[in-house]
Amino acid sequence: MITQKMKYALKALLVLGDQQRAGAGPLRIETIAQRAGVPKRFLEHILLDIRDTGIVASTRGRSGGYALARDPRQVSIPELLRLIDGPIAPLPCLSRTAYQRCEDCTDEASCRIRQVFSGIFANYLLLIESLTLDDLLRSGKAAGAILPAPEAAPLP
Structure with a gap:
């Protein structure tokens, strides 16, 4: 059985994958949380862990946010x-x-x-x-x- 934390991670990655397929830029964590139906406070920690593996990347600034750093076919x-x-x-x-x-x-x-x-x-x-x-x-x-x-x- 996967944990709720894993479900949140998958939901967030699906949002980022849809964003990538649409050819759009990074998403702010608030937007990811809202689209995925995931509490923002949990998502912040999850995305930091995933970022450290190189699956997602984060950019600072006004147009910053999170985006997939790998092709979805390479995300195991x-x-x-x-x-x-x-x-x-x-x-x-x-x-x-x-x-x-x-x-x-x-x-x-x-x-x-x-x-x-x-x-x-x-x-x-x-x-x-x-x-x-x-x-x-x-x-x-x-x-x-x-x-x-x-x-x-x-x-x-």
Whole structure:
């Protein structure tokens, strides 16, 4: 589950992506917050974190504000998830970026919990690792337009 902070980040980036596609200039934080439906006080901190990665740029002055600094096809959703929410693995022993052995585990190789979640997480990574801001921008208002709905497994 993504956090509210991540949802705010995505909403703000969608506003900036729409602005970029329209060929318009930077947006003031108040405008981004209003268009995204995000509280300004939270958005300020989120955009500063994102700016530090080079995804957005800020300019000072009367016509300043925030704008995307990268092409939306180069803005990785998993990169954002890790930046905003931290590791995305369901278990610390499966994390690529923050690996830790589980405190109560005696043998990772035979851990059935790790084995099951490893398979689930691998499939999740296959789907999410290719997801970009461009995919979200292209999805428009069509719910579920980014990825096909999974087929239901047959009942026994």
